Amino acid sequence: MVSDVNPRVRFQTALTLSLVEGNAATTALAEILRRDLTNEWVQTAVLSAVREHADVLFNLLVADRSFASRPGSLMALKLLAALVGARNKPGELLSILRAARQTFLSRQSEIRLGILSGVADGLRHSGNSLLILQESENTPTLLKQLIGKSFQEAQLIATDADKQPSKNRLEAIQLLGAAPYAVAVETLTTLLSPSEASEIQLAAVRSLSTHPNPEVGQILVDRWRSFSSPVRREVVEALFSREKRLHPLLDALEKEIVPITHLDPSRRQALLDHPQEEIRLRMQKLLTDQRSPTRKQVLERYRSALTLSGDSTRGAEVFD
Numbered sequence: 646m647v648s649d650v651n652p653r654v655r656f657q658t659a660l661t662l663s664l665v666e667g668n669a670a671t672t673a674l675a676e677i678l679r680r681d682l683t684n685e686w687v688q689t690a691v692l693s694a695v696r697e698h699a700d701v702l703f704n705l706l707v708a709d710r711s712f713a714s715r716p717g718s719l720m721a722l723k724l725l726a727a728l729v730g731a732r733n734k735p736g737e738l739l740s741i742l743r744a745a746r747q748t749f750l751s752r753q754s755e756i757r758l759g760i761l762s763g764v765a766d767g768l769r770h771s772g773n774s775l776l777i778l779q780e781s782e783n784t785p786t787l788l789k790q791l792i793g794k795s796f797q798e799a800q801l802i803a804t805d806a807d808k809q810p811s812k813n814r815l816e817a818i819q820l821l822g823a824a825p826y827a828v829a830v831e832t833l834t835t836l837l838s839p840s841e842a843s844e845i846q847l848a849a850v851r852s853l854s855t856h857p858n859p860e861v862g863q864i865l866v867d868r869w870r871s872f873s874s875p876v877r878r879e880v881v882e883a884l885f886s887r888e889k890r891l892h893p894l895l896d897a898l899e900k901e902i903v904p905i906t907h908l909d910p911s912r913r914q915a916l917l918d919h920p921q922e923e924i925r926l927r928m929q930k931l932l933t934d935q936r937s938p939t940r941k942q943v944l945e946r947y948r949s950a951l952t953l954s955g956d957s958t959r960g961a962e963v964f965d
Contacts, residue, residue: 647673648680655680656687663694671698675705682717692724699728700737707744713756722756723763730767738764738778739788746791754798755813761795762816765823775823796824800832806841815848822852829856834864839871846876854883862890866897869907881912888921895927905931 646658655677662670674691681687695702703725706712713719722745729737745760765775778784779792802809802817809817818836821829829852836849853861865880872880884890895916897903905913916928 647676652681652684652687656684656690659687659690659694668701671695671701672705675702678702678706678721679709679712679715682715682721688717688721688724692728695725696728699725699732700740703729703741704744707741707748710748713748713753719756719759723759723766726760726763727767727770730764730769731771733768733771733773733778735778735784735788739785739791742788742791742795746794755802755809755816757795758798758802758813758817758820761792761799762820765820776825779825796821796828799824800828803832803836811842811844814845818845818848818852822855826856826858829853830858830864837864837868837871839873843873843875846872847879850876850879850883854886857887859889862887862893865890866893866903869897869903877907881908885912885915888924891916891919891924895924895931898931899927 646654659674659677662674674695677687678691681691691702692699703722706718706722706725713722726741729741741760742764745757761775768774768778775792779789799817799820803814803821805814818833821833833849833853836845838846841849850865853864862884865883869877869880884894894903898905898908908916913928913932916924917932919925919928
């Protein structure tokens with residue numbers, strides 16, 4: 646039934662195998678998945694059936710060196726890695742990360758990156774993270790080393806605009822959001838450059854925003870003038886996501902690095918209504934100091950133009 650020509654039969658077989666214990670069932674599920682990598686229904690049935698033994702199925706597939714070259718293989722491995730991550734058992738995590746590193750060549754580092762991203766997704770759904778895992782005293786040293794090497798690869802991929810497609814770079818940038826701040830900050834800050842595509846800058850802002858380090862707010866406002874409007878909107882989201890980042894924002898507003906008009910009315914009101922009195926008072930003073938000038942002030946500003954000499958030649962150029 647595993648090799649039945651009818652995909653519906655293979656789908657039902659995968660569901661039935663969820664009730665069967667042992668390596669034979671996992672081997673059969675591996676065979677079904679190899680055959681139906683692009684069939685979402687069959688793939689879902691296999692993943693549902695193997696939930697408790699996702700690491701075993703992962704290792705069976707990785708042992709087949711031709712598997713990674715097939716369409717849909719990376720997504721399947723990533724989904725299996727997410728199942729392993731959600732279980733958050735160091736032995737299982739060590740097993741799949743070590744298998745991935747031993748199997749795939751250095752030119753396939755993006756495959757290992759995708760697998761680690763899957764693990765990160767699974768950990769996140771279980772209320773954990775790669776950073777917590779790496780810093781835990783209960784995590785095996787080898788697992789910590791594998792995660793550290795993967796973060797280093799993410800740095801290289803994220804900054805390699807010449808050889809890496811945007812898809813790989815974006816996944817690497819997202820992964821750096823789960824890396825130790827000291828590892829990620831230099832790379833992510835570099836990717837805020839206006840020479841980078843908007844999607845890369847946006848991803849870098851989002852990943853920086855996941856880090857609670859207080860200097861993130863200053864990094865973002867210091868580069869405000871170089872950001873496009875879409876990136877500025879994302880930066881505002883990042884600044885308002887943590888209270889400590891509002892102080893660098895208010896500093897920038899007071900120094901006119903960030904024009905107050907760049908904040909939409911709802912954001913200004915949020916600062917005026919903020920629970921922290923210091924923030925409320927600073928915003929109130931900003932609005933008082935930067936009120937629109939009166940009609941008299943505007944007239945005085947342009948009064949000097951009345952004493953200028955006219956030049957009909959230059960005027961003709963304007964209207965030609």
